[in-house]
Amino acid sequence: MNNYSITSDSLKFLEKYLNGYSPTGDESEGQKIWMNYISSYVKKIQTDLYGTAVAIINPNSSYKLIIEAHVDEIxxxxxxxxxxxxxxxxxxxxxxxxxxxxxxxxxxxxxxxxxxxxxxxxxxxxxxxxxxxxxxxxxxxxxxxxxxxxxxxxxxxxxxxxxxSDKFLIMNNNYFVARALDNKIGGFIIAEVAKMIMENGVNLKFGLYIVNSVQEEVGLKGAKMISKTIQPNMAIVTDVTHHTYSPMIDKKIQGDVKCGLGPVIGYAPSIQKNIRELIIHTANSKKIRFQRLVSSKSTGTDTDAFAYSNKGVSSALISIPLKYMHTTVEMVHKKDVERAILLIFETLQEINNSIF
CATH class of the missing domain: 2.40.30.40 (Peptidase M42, domain 2)
Known part of the structure; x- marks a missing residue:
């Protein structure tokens, strides 16, 4: 597979999900919408004490791989x-x-x-x-x-x-605009990956844990808790990062990232080199356009929580370029979202073939 397009049914889910409310500490409405959508594509769904939702494919496998986003909004x-x-x-x-x-x-x-x-x-x-x-x-x-x-x-x-109270809209048929794209767009991406696995009959040899974490915005709290519960072997996190072509942003400091040019593969101490290079290899071999970004000390995402939990978890970060973070008019490019879904889907198959 070398292409993916968001369907009308998926778009309806995205709109409902973004228009729902999931403030940090009270994410239940957003989680219900997300779990209801993904339930058709997984074997099992569970939640923890604070509301992190986990949808599982192949739950009996001893090897556990997480793909993750966070549901909470500022x-x-x-x-x-x-x-x-x-x-x-x-x-x-x-x-x-x-x-x-x-x-x-x-x-x-x-x-x-x-x-x-x-x-x-x-x-x-x-x-x-x-x-x-x-x-x-x-x-x-x-x-x-x-x-x-x-x-x-x-x-x-x-x-x-x-x-x-701002609602979802599509601008110029290319941009999704909404509050809480940080990081419900990630929740959409990982749900679509689960959907693609089911619809394409992919037989995973590992347990895939699709995690929608709570309380990222106040210190990566949900990811820290769920990592101890699941004790994964690997985690691929998706979040958003700054589009740096907007006025008043210094690329020398914030990096060179532009909406529409593909998902962003991260470099940071918490990002394990081998899994990052596997993602890059997959992107190149499948001709999926991507960008790169350096985070010098920490990524500021749930990647850091997974990487340094338990005895250490091999972790990587795939981000979506986002305009106007933490406003009510956050913007992401449709093509970046589609490419991120395809990249994660293809990477999981590469892991399936190379590790097992």
Missing amino acids: SWYVNYITEDGIIYVSRNGGSDHQIAPSKRVIIHTKKGFVHGVFGWPAIHTRKSSEEKSPNVDNIFVDIGVSSKIEAINIGVHVGCVITY
């Missing part, structure tokens, strides 16, 4: 409610305070969704000599109430999670 917490019902926030993951003003949000409460907006004083009311930039100390959510009691009565309290 968000906010309700941190303080003023007597006038204005809500101040704290981060849940690496939420960008500069993009918050004028964004619509949803507060997740036991009574249901409460809609709100990140307000900001009108330009007419601000003196240029006193101009303030948005930061965590001054951004606030307005939910259209006039008192703290009113906010509490509709279910809002300190600790409620706040997510953005």
